[in-house]
Amino acid sequence: MSAPMGAPMDAKPSDPAAPVDRGLSLNRILAVLTKEFIQLTRDRLTYAMILVMPIVQLLLFGYAINSDPRDLPTAVLVQDHGPMARSALSALAHNGYFKIVREAASPEELDQAIARGEVQFALTIPADFTRRVVRGDDAQILVEADASDPAATGGAIAALANLPRTALSRDLVGAAGRRDEDPFEVVIHRRYNPEAITAYNIVPGLLGVVLSLTLVMMTSLGMTREYERGTMESLLATPAKPIEVMIGKLSPYVVVGLIQTVVILVLARVLFSVPMAGGWDALALGVVLFILGSLSLGFLISTVARNQLQAVQMSFFYILPSILLSGFMFPFRGMPAWAQALGSVIPVTHFLRVVRGSLLKGLGLVDLWTSLAALAVFVVAIAAAAMSRYRRTLD
Template sequence: MSAAGARGLSGARILAVLIKEFIQLTRDRLTYAMILVMPIVQLLLFGYAINSDPRDLPTAVLVQDQGPMARSTLSALVNSGYFEIVRTASSPAELDDAVARGEVQFALTIPADFTRRVVRGDGAQILVEADASDPAATGGAIAALASLPRTALSRDLVGAATKPGADPFEVVIHRRYNPEAVTAYNIVPGLLGVILSMTLVMMTALGVTREYERGTMESLLATPARPIEVMIGKLAPYVVVGLVQTAVILILARVLFAVPMAGGWIALGLGVLLFIVGSLALGFLISTVARTQLQAMQMSFFYMMPSILLSGFMFPFRGMPGWAQALGSVIPVTHFLRVVRGALLKGLDVVALWPSLGALALFVVVIAGAAMARYRTTLD
């Protein structure tokens, strides 16, 4: 038996090593903060922000019948809790544009002969158009529409106008952009943003931080290269990587999942380029803060978690409370998903998608500026 084995286990020595590890852990402030903050953030996001049954969805209405039955129908719609009337359109074209741009989730049309047809029992109808590009966002609201004809006019129909066992009118539902509620049509385009974020941000952060750990950054800093030149030189190869990833994902989305490609290619291309550059700039910014690859990976994961949960990729964006939507609107993945889904599923052009494209451009400018400001020409 060896001398080490003869001594056996020593509680004092184990305690000494344990104390040493705790001291080292507290010295690594970033890791220590991640250990404490990450569970709290996950608890808050899953507990308060995530909602798979969104309510008060923005709705535009076109009411061509100003009678009391039309008003009762609107009141019943709002009282269901799933719809919030935020816009009154003056024409079908305005209604169509609001749905296409994503300004509203639903569009309701009450025709001019609605009251007359209800009173006569002549097959009255109302039209509800849903932006069904995300089936999870509209499923509960569409299900609630089934009871609308039986409850909306319960106090308005009396006497001969009441037909036992028959609904006074019919709700015609038009699911736009994804009539068959295929989940892949929403998830697969969204994966483009998540995959680009995971790979580009992390690859850039780890790649630059690795140079600090190996000492090769010192040689680079000794060259006459300016910060912007170093940044461009390091990020350019990853731009090509991002473009290749985008092409592969789009091809597989079409071949394997039959995701519709409605057009909007110029807007999609511009959005992809802005998002790739912004993600790479963010990875470069992370590398200027982290001093080890472990820290860079931790910071990248900390960015990815809200990007997945608050962007509308996994859960309906409009199902989140106001504070979570405000936080999600700051995340670039949110705007990139709107560009990708708007271009592929709706065929929107640059003009229609300019708010999201503008947000991505602002993200690039701010993050690239911060990365260059943080970049130091000498090593500490």
């Protein structure tokens, strides 16, 4: 029988007696290894993520994260301008945990400042403070703490225990200085979370994290999957405009986000007894804006990513700072100034302020308008960027 055309006459591919190379070949291993490195360098986005992600984690955990915040903004209402009151105020300012940033003119102004989150602590020195200290007549000062985040105030509240013994050490002389009891008492009022229950802070914050994880990643993966499978070609052949495609693709996920919101809020109340103080108008608007912003970001990621792996990587590159710099896991005011500035750009930060402010403090649209405005700007900016990058043709 003649050999197949083009084949060598002495070739015997089916000869069972032919030797089989069952050993490892260093050359073949090196060839495959070289191919993988070349493929990795061609995928520049994946290569950049591999290098950048460890650096970002190192910087965040090494410099930005601080579980014992200092220099917490404090507002004071001083109704006694005597020497004892000035000494107590000076001792508080040099404590290291408190930074006096505002002097209120009335109790209403002080209450508004702590309710809106403008300050972490509010100190009130009553008008008869000096007289009561001199007479030994149960002098008191009031310290109100925004305890919605127990981790942010725990260290500062503990430091207040030494204030009565050290603040007036130079002012009390003679018999007044030899008294065994403290010259005054610090009355601490933990507002919004008097029992320092961590779940009251963490569970509402989970709403922002869950929506970010699901909506951003689901949208980016869903759109990128259509490009990989080629089904986007049919969509691009239609006369649909970019905004129409965007609305049609994202509308189902809006419903998913709303369902997740309702489920989390119900479970937060039933399982963890999270207080629902009110502020439903601000909460509803904040949820809608955050859902739209998250979906728009996922759509934008899908216009940049070339495959689903890149979409996942880019999603996590957004989600990681959102968890660490938003105040969800660590006190926001415990971070350095540069980290707080970076965290203020992240929409999750403002969404958490809306959720916690409405649920724990009962704040409404008037009180939370700055955070709501930041979410609205994020939605507009990301949606505009996503539509501008939407590809009308497959290049």
